[in-house]
Amino acid sequence: xxxxxxxxxxxxxxxxLMLIVASPTLGLVVSLPSGERxxxxxxLGPDHMADNYPFNVRAGEEYDVIVGVSCHMxxxxxxxxxxxxxxxxxxxxxxxxxxxxxxxxxxxYRFVVAEGQTWESKLIFAFSDVSVHDNVTLIRHxxxxxxxxxxxxxxxxxxxxxxFFYQVxxxxxxxxxxxxxxxxxxxxxxLWLNMTV
Amino acid sequence: xxxxxxxxxxxxILCCLIAxxxxxxxxxxxxxxxxxxxxxxxxxxxxxxxxxxxxxxVADLLLRLNDSLSMLAKAQVQYRVGNLDQALSLANQCxxxxxxxxxxxxxxxxxxxxxxxxxTLISASLSASAIALVLASCFFxxxxxxxxxxxxxxxxxxxxxxxxxx
Numbered sequence: 001x002x003x004x005x006x007x008x009x010x011x012x013x014x015x016x017l018m019l020i021v022a023s024p025t026l027g028l029v030v031s032l033p034s035g036e037r038x039x040x041x042x043x044l045g046p047d048h049m050a051d052n053y054p055f056n057v058r059a060g061e062e063y064d065v066i067v068g069v070s071c072h073m074x075x076x077x078x079x080x081x082x083x084x085x086x087x088x089x090x091x092x093x094x095x096x097x098x099x100x101x102x103x104x105x106x107x108x109y110r111f112v113v114a115e116g117q118t119w120e121s122k123l124i125f126a127f128s129d130v131s132v133h134d135n136v137t138l139i140r141h142x143x144x145x146x147x148x149x150x151x152x153x154x155x156x157x158x159x160x161x162x163x164f165f166y167q168v169x170x171x172x173x174x175x176x177x178x179x180x181x182x183x184x185x186x187x188x189x190x191l192w193l194n195m196t197v
Numbered sequence: 198x199x200x201x202x203x204x205x206x207x208x209x210i211l212c213c214l215i216a217x218x219x220x221x222x223x224x225x226x227x228x229x230x231x232x233x234x235x236x237x238x239x240x241x242x243x244x245x246x247x248x249x250x251x252x253x254x255v256a257d258l259l260l261r262l263n264d265s266l267s268m269l270a271k272a273q274v275q276y277r278v279g280n281l282d283q284a285l286s287l288a289n290q291c292x293x294x295x296x297x298x299x300x301x302x303x304x305x306x307x308x309x310x311x312x313x314x315x316x317t318l319i320s321a322s323l324s325a326s327a328i329a330l331v332l333a334s335c336f337f338x339x340x341x342x343x344x345x346x347x348x349x350x351x352x353x354x355x356x357x358x359x360x361x362x363x
Contacts, residue, residue: 003343003346003347006342006343006346007339010335010338010339010342013335014331014332014335017331017335018328018331018332021324021327021328021331022324022327022328024320024323024324025317025320025321025323025324028316028317028320029317075246075249075250076245076246076249076255076259078238078239078242078262078266080270105277106277107274108270108273108274109267109270110238110266110267110269110270111263111266111267112242112245112259112262112263112266114256114259147274147275147278148278149277149278150278175239175242177239177242177243177246180236180239180243181239
């Protein structure tokens with residue numbers, strides 16, 4: 001090695017040492033790009049597993065499911081989960097347009113979740129005042145976590161699936177600090193139920 | 198007895214008129230309380246997030262905010278089922294609890310910003326001193342190395358010349 005090569009080696013070593021020494025301060029000043037930001041929404045059965053979901057339901061009996069939300073937004077997020085009931089003809093949320101279902105909410109949860117944390121809650125539901133006339137079933141009342149709602153929801157006999165089908169579904173909404181309102185997060189989970197009388 | 202009857206009747210009518218006003222909240226009153234609580238919740242959340250971004254530990258504030266939001270959700274549910282009194286009470290309780298959160302979050306944010314800039318200043322000073330030390334060490338190291346290298350090179354030359362002269 002000649003002298004100029006040694007000089008280049010000294011300069012590069014000095015640069016590397018300077019970067020190592022300055023790295024704690026650089027870490028405070030320079031912000032690296034973060035990964036993808038998203039939220040998770042899930043529904044579990046009563047045993048806290050993706051199994052044994054209620055399906056064949058009847059009036060006067062209680063059923064339960066667990067709804068959960070996880071935050072990966074890089075900061076704490078303020079969420080709302082709206083619980084809705086629909087029959088087979090009422091619309092679900094439009095995923096491609098990111099629009100929530102026009103079906104009105106019955107029950108709701110509101111909470112904040114810190115980055116990387118999860119939130120879970122049990123939903124106990126029951127139907128009452130259910131009647132069947134010809135091939136139409138009518139649910140008058142739906143109880144969610146002990147609160148009774150007047151739903152008056154009808155469902156026609158489904159000859160393919162052989163049942164009166166309803167869906168309890170959960171929509172995830174998140175607070176937008178710029179819009180200063182809750183916005184639909186384009187995530188929902190649903191639970192199909194067959195009303196047996 | 199004859200004079201008592203009209204008085205009693207008047208009292209009864211008055212009671213009927215006043216009772217609904219004092220015991221039952223009106224729909225518009227509840228709606229106003231709910232929207233006030235909604236705005237308050239959004240604002241409190243915004244303050245907590247600002248404090249969190251500034252580097253404050255907001256774990257306790259998040260717990261309190263969760264309690265308030267739970268009250269707001271219950272108020273909305275009670276309003277939906279037509280239990281206006283309960284809805285109004287919950288919305289007002291929620292709003293009252295939120296004001297404390299927002300004030301505390303703002304205070305924590307200020308403290309975090311102040312601590313953060315102090316930390317950055319200390320870190321920058323230490324880094325600058327360390328860089329100066331590294332530069333000085335490397336410079337003197339280079340000078341010493343160069344001197345030794347050249348001396349060794351000069352000492353080698355006569356031998357080469359001697360070999361060449363042979």
